[in-house]
Amino acid sequence: MRVRPDVSVVVIAYNDAARLPRAVASSLAQSLGGVETVIVDDASTDGTGEAADRLAAAHPGRVGAVHLPVNSGGCGRPRNVGVERSNGRYVMFLDSDDLLDRHACLNLLSAAQETGADLVSGLCDRVFLDMPKGAKGRVRPWYPWLYERSAVYGSLEENPDLLYDTLSTNKLYRRGFLEDGALRFVERLHYEDLLFSAEAYTAAARMALIPHRVYNWLVRDRRVKPSISNRRDELANFADRLEIHRRIDMLFELRGADGLKRAKDAKFVNHDLLLYLRELRDRDPVYRARFLDLAAGYLAGLDPVVFETANPLAAIAAFLIREGDREGALAAAEYLPGRRSDLHARLVERDGRVFWGGNPPRGDLGRRVLDVTDLGFHLYPLKELRPAAVVTRLEASGDRARLDGHVLNPLDRIPRGAALSASLEFRSRRRDAPGARVPAEIVHEGGRLAWHAEFDPRARIRPIGFVDPVWDVRLHVKVDGEEIVTRPGGSAGAAAAKAPVLHGVGLPVRPRLTRLAGDVLRSFVTEDGHLAFRLAVGDPRTRRTATAVARVAGSPPARLGWRRARRMERSMRRALASSRTKAAVFNRILTRLPVRRGLAVFESHLGLHYSDNPKYIYRELRRSGRPVEAVWSYATSAKGFPSDARLVRRDSWRYHLALARAEFWIDNQGYPDRLRKRPETTYIQTWHGSAYKLMGLDQPRMKSGPASARARLARMVDRFDCFLVRSGHDVDTLVKGLGVRAELLPAGYPRNDPLVNGLDGDAELAAEVAALRRSLDLDDGRRAVLYAPTFRPGPTGKPVEPMEPPVDPVRFARELGDEIVLLVRPHYLSRANLPPSAGRAMRDVGGVADVTLLLLLADALVTDHSSIMFDYALLDRPIVLHLPEDGEHAAGYFDLEEHAPGPVTRTEDELIAALADLDAAGSAHAAGRRAFAERFGEHDRGTAARTVVERYFGERSAHGSHRNR
Secondary structure (H helix, E strand, C coil), X not given: CCCCCCEEEEEEECCCCCCHHHHHHHHHCCCCCCEEEEEEECCCCCCHHHHHHHHHHHCCXXXXXXXXXXXXXXXXXXXXXXXXXXXXXXXXXXXXXXXXXXXXXXXXXXXXXHHCCCEEEEEEEEEECCCCCCCCCCEXXXXXXXXXXXXXXXXXXXXHHHHHCCCCCCEEEEHHHHXXXXXXXXXXXXXXXXXXXXXXXHHCCCEEEEEEEEEEEEECXXXXXXXXXXXXXXXXXXXXXXXXXXHHHHHHHHHCCHHHXXXXXXXXXXXXXXXXXXXXXXXXXXXHHHHHHHHHHHHCCCCCHHHHHCCHHHHHHHHHHHHCCHHHHHHHHHCCXXXXXXXXXXXXXXXXXXXXXXXXXXXXXXXXXXXXXXXXXXXXXXXXXXXXXXXXXXXXXXXXXXXXXXEECHHHCXXXXXXXXXXXXXXXXXXXXXXXXXXXXXXXXXXXXXXXXXXXXXXXXXXXXXXCCEEEEEEEEEECCEEEEECCECCCCHHXXXXXXXXXXXXXXXXXXXXXXXXEEEEEECCCCEEEEEEECCCHHHHHHHHHHHXXXXXXXXXXXXXXXXXXXXXXXXXXXXHHHHHHHHHHCHHHCCCEEEEEEEXXXXXXXXXXXXXXXXXXXXXXXXXXXXXXXXXXXXXXXXCCCEEEECCCHHHHHHHHHEEEEEECCCCCCCCCCCCCCEEEECCCCCCCECCHHHCHHHHHXXXXXXXXXXXXXXXXXXXXXXXXXXXXXXXXXXXXXXXXXXXXCHHHHHHHHCCCCCHHHHHHHHHHHHXXXXXXXXXXXXECCCCCXXXXXCECCCECCCCCHHHHHHHHCCCEEEEECCCCCCCECCCHHHCCCEEECCCCCCHHHHHHXXXXXXXXXXXXXHHHHHHCCCEEEECCCCCCCCCECCCCXXXXXCCEECXXXXXXXXXXXXXXXXXXXXXXXXXXXXXXXXXXXXXXXXXXXXXXXXCHHHXXXXXXX
């Protein structure tokens, strides 16, 4: 008697003879013994039926083949037939172009037997076969957050998020459950999975989830032969999806499950609708208009609550489709924060809030849905915001080409007085290929920037030929030194039908190899809507010869040669550009060059700013007129660095050469640890603050961490020749914790000299403070209070972003705004989250590089464990320590509350009360504040910069070189 199989795997196939055997093999290879495989051929015409019969003959009793007489046009009918022709106690489904994990049936069946579940679901991985093996993003789990751990549910209401995973193929079904509920797939409609899964979820008495991969969804280039469900360029496809959703709506309405319907609708907005909207740019205007009409009709019936529970940008897209603003909707659908996507929509600010779209929203629902203040668009640096560049003209005539367009100016972030410049860059997609820059004019035009470029492409763009057929275009815009890079393209919205022709315009070029490789760059628009060019042969007289040459160049031996040459070139470029190579050359070669007397390399906070102690040593050198050649390193932007110094980008070859030949290194954090300082160079380490929190070797994570981390710290610290200290506290904490063995210079901090001396006699610094005060609009008689908390790492060790103000901005403005302006200063690795509505009473001063300027103009300080309190105490002005009860309290070198230089607040109410009576708080803690300043700043006497300069730059011939001990 034949034993009934534990699991039947129903494999459906249509015209897939090549891949069917591999899918069936994954079923035959299951680690669970009793698995039956039933192949259902949906009337294929390519030999799939014969392949199914061969597999059944090769594995009698394990594989069966069923042939439908007429193609069903979908997946529903074959799966239903497979259920009817199979015998297993449980059923799974497999598509012929996918694979089961080897332990899929075993893991799913074990969970079903342990939990008694009618339905068990496991993790599905999407594998993108067009990407090389090992490439990042090649394997992408399908809604992995649902499968982080095992779970059992008694109903769908217990976890409505299951509606996001509506695949039928990563699940195991008890046959009795399917039969008792008469559960079958709908036929003659696509997206049958969605309805089947919703019915199964609602019918199941118990469902189980396991965190193991069970299914491999193999994704290929959909442009070649898209699957039925991926034919989103057909309106019938979307119409089927909407019909499926309407049937699910009826299912939930019959059950009275309004909550499930809203959850399903939110999933439709977040997932289903976005799939189509993000591809809508490529559709013709007629398709686009009909699609949006269909979508608007369905969205009109959604509960308005859905627009407030769906993901913000997806909800905006859906809401604006319903409201008829189709350009704004598509811009929202296409914008992916953090993924280098372009912002196509205008933003508008009203009553301190930021809204999506060019017009203020009408109605309470519109204001709530379109309010994007919390998304932080007003906080992003311009280069991260990536305002879209739209091409309005593309022409070529004779030897001249012309490109015109405009760039958005969101929230008027680019002021009219800003210094503007622009250029177009044409760059081959060949990795590491150099680009060609074309200057462009750029001016303000209404609420945006208009740009124009006219040039000779033959002179400007020189392809190699054959190896660099595709070229992209980038627009570089500099605003007061900050560079924005965006890719020009067409409009995101429905009005794109009125846009200029961007396809097929030819720019004449001269390839470096031969004109037979191509003599024209022919324009086209990429899938993501950006302008690009393809090298082609424009002259019909040479087209036949060029085709023959291209055939030879594209032959396997030629392609292999090109690939080898390109791999060698890329490898050499990567090797030359790597920090490891630069460090090796520095240590073995560059440090053999003679030291340049008087050359000093300055760096502050790893090149982020012109600030801190190095700045004030540099100023003293300039004031004293000593013959020093100064070099400043910068990490990303040279904006704000002194014009009379030589600037080098950090980690560049020029940077390494300067460090190798320098007589002095002066910084406040640390030069690259791989670089070995030569004995002839004097390293003056100024550091950047006294310590409250445990430092270096005193930190538990350093003590218990890998020995390599401690060795790296020692390698960096052993290079110091001089280490500045402010007090005996620094000697007992910083020096000990870091393991400093250099000469200790008890001079105090140069950055604190102005705090001790004031601004009298320093006209330059006084002008900086006055300019900062004006820029922050602090001349209305209100007090300026600086809020400057310490670095707060998140779970991954990176800073918590964005940093919230210590008091609700609305409340602060209402209760303290007439008396105080709060200057919010996040740690330099973070940024502040201040809504525009906070502008009257709060200012984001995170962009002020030199915190000393802020200390000088602030009437009081609010901080936590930050070392800024040691500096500000020198001014003898009120300090409030805000240590929220729910905040993290780092271990420190002393009891902060016992030695606090001011009142300690725990709650928002307490902080507001302290700020409301600053004079009383200042007077009550005056003695403690002065004792605090004396203890932790005993060497700060206003002469630190001069002491350093005289000690190391005085009589140059006298001090010679300072070596490590």
